[in-house]
Amino acid sequence: MVKPTLVTNTIRSRREEAGMTQAELARLIGVTRQTLIAIEQGRYSPTLEIAFQIARAFGLPLEDLFQYPEPTQKRDD
Amino acid sequence: MVYQERVAWSQLIVSVIAIAVYVALVVRSADGGELTSVDWLPLMLWTIGGGIVLTIVLSILWGIVAGMRDPQSATATDIRDRDISRLGGRVEHSFLVIAGLGVIALCAAGAHLFWIANTMFLGFAISALIGGIARVIAYRRGLV
Numbered sequence: 469m470v471k472p473t474l475v476t477n478t479i480r481s482r483r484e485e486a487g488m489t490q491a492e493l494a495r496l497i498g499v500t501r502q503t504l505i506a507i508e509q510g511r512y513s514p515t516l517e518i519a520f521q522i523a524r525a526f527g528l529p530l531e532d533l534f535q536y537p538e539p540t541q542k543r544d545d
Numbered sequence: 546m547v548y549q550e551r552v553a554w555s556q557l558i559v560s561v562i563a564i565a566v567y568v569a570l571v572v573r574s575a576d577g578g579e580l581t582s583v584d585w586l587p588l589m590l591w592t593i594g595g596g597i598v599l600t601i602v603l604s605i606l607w608g609i610v611a612g613m614r615d616p617q618s619a620t621a622t623d624i625r626d627r628d629i630s631r632l633g634g635r636v637e638h639s640f641l642v643i644a645g646l647g648v649i650a651l652c653a654a655g656a657h658l659f660w661i662a663n664t665m666f667l668g669f670a671i672s673a674l675i676g677g678i679a680r681v682i683a684y685r686r687g688l689v
Binding site for chain 2: 473475498499500502503506509510511512513515518
């Protein structure tokens with residue numbers, strides 16, 4: 469069983485806002501459309517390089533596209 | 546479906562067919578007698594050769610159909626394909642190691658050549674099968 473990632477992203481909504489198709493964005497960052505779909509759905513964690521390429525394609529910082537939850541604070545007993 | 550996923554599916558389908566055909570041929574050749582009396586080498590070589598040819602033919606035919614639908618991405622590969630390929634390779638490797646250890650154990654026990662050769666063959670076949678399953682699952686369910 470594949471361990472789910474905690475990383476989420478807003479690529480799909482950003483792409484739709486930009487009026488870009490999956491094929492166009494995939495071509496822009498040099499991956500297949502299937503890989504972009506997997507990234508958008510959180511089924512594939514992109515490499516840092518691809519993450520930066522996606523961020524650059526939208527002109528946004530990484531943090532605007534990818535989110536990672538803050539660690540939950542442990543209570544000291 | 547990307548090129549490498551089609552290859553993974555082809556490998557998986559052919560592995561199942563090859564294992565089933567080989568086992569059926571050996572059992573039929575034994576004709577109720579001892580399995581060790583079967584002339585296994587030609588059966589094994591034909592199964593291996595047939596499996597390789599069938600995988601290539603299946604991949605090419607599937608590629609032609611995919612190419613007619615989407616010519617631009619028919620043979621495209623990227624880093625996700627390489628990651629999934631590595632995962633499949635690791636799974637395959639573990640089963641090959643198990644088969645290799647089995648062969649050493651059988652040699653040490655002085656087993657019949659039939660069992661030694663077929664343990665290794667089964668190791669190759671099972672590793673291809675499990676590796677194919679791992680790749681297909683990674684393509685379908687994700688790799689994170």
